[in-house]
Amino acid sequence: MRYWLLKSEPDSYSIDHLWAEPGRTTFWDGVRNYQARNFIRDDMKKGHLAFFYHSGAPAPAIAGIVEITRDAYADPSAFEPGSKYFDSKSDPDNPTWFVVDVKAKKKFSEPITLAELRDVKGLDGMELLKRGSRLSVQPVSERHWKVINELRG
């Protein structure tokens, strides 16, 4: 089992949006950073779990938990000329960008705010808490995963 953290700005796509999807499932499109792309393409597998993190919000926070329900495949938004994620350099026969499918598993009644996380012992070294961390797809260690889950019983 591996664990992840996925960032999204709730104004554009929140955990409530995901919850309202058919099957509470969508594909995680729009990742346009190579390090994040590599995690999605190479390391994320069906059955893995991920935190759904709200960035750019008044109180940035982990909002819930999602499950990866499909291994990586080409990001369709890269091939749609009208999409803000369109990338003319991404070749359908050799795609540059990838998505996985995610399904909402849990929504925290009280989101775990970044401020709260910063006060938790045992999260030393967590990518999210590092100065200048901007990666929108990050691995989470099993230890950190457990510590964070225990915050909400």
Added chain:
DNA sequence: GCCAACGTTGGC
């Protein structure tokens, strides 16, 4: 709205 951190681009 500010600004630090970071990634990408492009001239050389």
Added chain:
DNA sequence: GCCAACGTTGGC
């Protein structure tokens, strides 16, 4: 291959 310029992210 270096690095300045530029654009974006994201907390505050």
